[in-house]
Amino acid sequence: MSAPRLSTTHRPPSYLADAWRIARKDLLIEFRTRSAFLAATVFAVLAVVIFRFTWDPTAIPAMDLAPGVLWVIFTFSGLLGLNRSFGLELAERAYDGLLASQVSREAIFTGKVIANLVFVLCVQTLALPAVALFFDLPVGPSWGIIVAIVLLASLGLSAVGTLFAAIASNTRLAELLLPMMTLPFFVPLVIPAAQATAVVLRGQPIAEGMAWLKVLLAFDLVFVFACIMVFPFTIEE
Amino acid sequence: MQSPHETGATGVASASASGPALTAEALVRAFGGRRAVNGVSLTLQGGACLALFGPNGAGKTTLLRLLGGLLKPTTGTTRLHGQPLPGDAETRRLVGLISHHAMLYPALSVRENVRFAAECQGVIDADEATTRVLTQLRVVDRADTAVRYLSRGLQQRVSIARALVHGPQLVLLDEPYTGLDETGALALTDALGALKANGATLVLVTHNLSEGLALATHSAIMQHGTFVDEQPVSSSGFDVSAYQAKYRALVHEGLA
Numbered sequence: 001m002s003a004p005r006l007s008t009t010h011r012p013p014s015y016l017a018d019a020w021r022i023a024r025k026d027l028l029i030e031f032r033t034r035s036a037f038l039a040a041t042v043f044a045v046l047a048v049v050i051f052r053f054t055w056d057p058t059a060i061p062a063m064d065l066a067p068g069v070l071w072v073i074f075t076f077s078g079l080l081g082l083n084r085s086f087g088l089e090l091a092e093r094a095y096d097g098l099l100a101s102q103v104s105r106e107a108i109f110t111g112k113v114i115a116n117l118v119f120v121l122c123v124q125t126l127a128l129p130a131v132a133l134f135f136d137l138p139v140g141p142s143w144g145i146i147v148a149i150v151l152l153a154s155l156g157l158s159a160v161g162t163l164f165a166a167i168a169s170n171t172r173l174a175e176l177l178l179p180m181m182t183l184p185f186f187v188p189l190v191i192p193a194a195q196a197t198a199v200v201l202r203g204q205p206i207a208e209g210m211a212w213l214k215v216l217l218a219f220d221l222v223f224v225f226a227c228i229m230v231f232p233f234t235i236e237e
Numbered sequence: 238m239q240s241p242h243e244t245g246a247t248g249v250a251s252a253s254a255s256g257p258a259l260t261a262e263a264l265v266r267a268f269g270g271r272r273a274v275n276g277v278s279l280t281l282q283g284g285a286c287l288a289l290f291g292p293n294g295a296g297k298t299t300l301l302r303l304l305g306g307l308l309k310p311t312t313g314t315t316r317l318h319g320q321p322l323p324g325d326a327e328t329r330r331l332v333g334l335i336s337h338h339a340m341l342y343p344a345l346s347v348r349e350n351v352r353f354a355a356e357c358q359g360v361i362d363a364d365e366a367t368t369r370v371l372t373q374l375r376v377v378d379r380a381d382t383a384v385r386y387l388s389r390g391l392q393q394r395v396s397i398a399r400a401l402v403h404g405p406q407l408v409l410l411d412e413p414y415t416g417l418d419e420t421g422a423l424a425l426t427d428a429l430g431a432l433k434a435n436g437a438t439l440v441l442v443t444h445n446l447s448e449g450l451a452l453a454t455h456s457a458i459m460q461h462g463t464f465v466d467e468q469p470v471s472s473s474g475f476d477v478s479a480y481q482a483k484y485r486a487l488v489h490e491g492l493a
Contacts, residue, residue: 009366010359010403013326018357025342025353032344032383093338097399100305100334101357102326236309 015110018103022111027118029088036084037122040077044127047073052134066135067197071190073127074120074150075157079179081119082161085112086169105232109162113224117158124150142200149200152216153193156223160185163227166234185223192216258283258438259304259407264313266299273299274310275462281455283406283436286429288449288470290442291459292488297442298336300459301409304440305334317407330358333405337412339392340399343385347376350384351398358403370398373431375424389416397425401432408432410441414448426452446481456480458487 030037051069055062089095098108128150132139139146164181168174192212199209259281266274273296281287291297302308304315306323314321320328334340341350348367355363371377376394384392393416400408408429414422429439429452443449450456450470457467465487 009361010330011361013359021353021356025345028349029342029344088342088344092341092343093336094340094342096307096334096336096338097340097354098357099307100329100332101354102330102359103357104326 013102013104013107015104015107018107019110019114022098022103022108023114023118026085026088026112026115030081030084030115030119036081037119040080040119040123041126043080044073044077044123045130047076048127048130048134055135062135062137063198063202066131066137067194067201069135070128070131070197071153071194073131074124074154075183075186075190077123077127078116078120078154078157078161079182081116081123082165082182083168083175083178085116085162085165087174090169099235105235106228109166109228109231112162112166113155113158113227116162117154120154120158121150124154137201138203139201142203145200145206146197149193149196149213149216152213152220153189156189156216156220157186159220159224159227160189163231163234166231189216189219192219257281258285258436259315259317259440261304261315262313264300264303264315265311266296266303266308267311272311272462274303276313277459277462277464278313279457279464281438281440283438284433285454286433286439286441286452288441288443288453288456289459290444290446290449290456290484295459296462297459298411299462301334301411301440301442304407305332305409307334326359330403331406333400333403333408335397335400335408335410335413337415339384339396341384341392341396344383346381346383347371347387347395347398348380350395351402354399355402360403363402366402367398370402371395373401373424373428374398375420390418390421393417394421394424397428401428404435405432406437408437408439410439410443412443413441414443414445446484447477450475450477450480458484460488 048069055065086095089098128139131137161182164185165178168177168181171177192215196209196212196216199212200206257280259279261277261279264274264277265272275296277300279287289297289300299308303310304322306315306329309323316322317324317328317331322328345353348371351371352363352367355366360366368377371380374394374397376391376398379387379391384395387395393413397413413425417425433439433452439452441449441452453470455467456470457464459465466483
């Protein structure tokens with residue numbers, strides 16, 4: 001006795017195609033509603049303004065303060081999008097349809113990470129010039145390296161954040177639990193990201209920040225892989 | 238396979254020479270100390286339809302989620318065409334699930350929702366399949382409307398289209414007629430009838446006995462996680478009134 005084989009009208013599952021399909025769907029929903037993006041952007045701009053007007057330039061140089069400000073804003077604005085990631089699946093239990101489909105759990109997770117990464121990068125694209133403007137940072141000459149730091153750190157933030165968003169989404173206190181669970185895991189990402197950014201903004205040779213970049217890379221390699229492996233266990237009831 | 242009586246489980250069996258499409262053996266699912274499903278066994282052939290009745294909290298929805306592979310049983314196994322559930326991608330593709338939740342994305346249009354489901358199930362010509370199933374469910378004229386602007390009944394039709402777009406071999410239906418108007422109910426009955434004729438196996442959970450028995454080849458009454466009654470439903474001469482009286486006696490008067 002065997003299951004009816006796939007007919008010629010069906011294709012087998014494809015990890016990357018399935019992941020991209022889920023990411024595209026999430027991004028399309030966010031593009032239509034813009035709920036999380038608007039909230040995150042408003043938060044980022046407000047935070048920049050507050051930090052700027054509470055900052056005493058005679059006490060702390062901009063180069064010392066700005067990298068920390070930048071990564072605090074990136075981290076907390078990213079959290080606003082992570083909650084939405086699984087909230088939109090659970091509102092009408094569309095998640096059940098996804099889980100009952102031939103798409104693998106790993107592809108679902110990867111799709112969610114891609115969507116969250118794009119979301120975080122879009123917010124950062126607006127927040128970075130705002131921080132540079134308000135703190136008069138010389139981003140221009142070193143923008144390529146800063147983009148690399150942002151990409152490495154954002155990948156880690158998105159992977160870890162997506163995993164914990166999946167865990168928190170099944171609880172009644174998801175919006176409270178998510179930051180409580182994720183922030184301790186974000187520390188090993190935010191510190192090297194801020195340190196590497198500071199090295200670049202001070203105009204020091206990139207070799208001096210290479211150790212921090214290696215920490216970011218190592219975090220990404222370990223945690224992206226680990227999160228993909230762990231995710232299927234988070235959805236078991 | 239042991240019979241339900243040998244395992245102490247309750248069960249339904251439909252016989253066929255071609256072998257069963259869906260089998261469940263002594264399924265138990267506990268949440269904490271409470272057994273929502275407690276030793277249910279069933280065997281259904283392709284083309285069979287089990288109508289599952291029972292009061293709220295009897296374990297019907299949990300049983301559907303176990304049969305669909307969305308929940309893992311505490312003990313027991315479920316097999317679809319011999320493959321365990323939750324199975325590999327190919328086995329999961331054979332399942333269609335209709336819940337009392339819409340299982341849709343409100344910000345996406347009707348067509349986008351159904352096409353996304355088709356693509357997730359590996360349908361190659363997802364556009365053609367989407368148009369076909371929307372036409373069958375008589376909702377194609379609203380294909381470009383965002384789901385959040387539809388009435389509950391129309392959303393239910395789209396939800397059904399989403400579940401059927403890939404031509405599943407096992408369709409699990411949890412209160413599918415809820416919110417449907419006469420046109421929608423007729424379209425659903427036609428679609429389910431066509432699926433049955435094509436050899437699909439249906440498990441239908443409903444509180445409406447007449448509605449369930451109209452499609453059923455087998456019926457079961459569930460209470461406290463077990464089947465307290467099961468029987469075949471013949472296409473002619475089945476006494477719905479007598480069945481309703483039996484249901485009332487078993488469920489409402491506690492004679493199970």
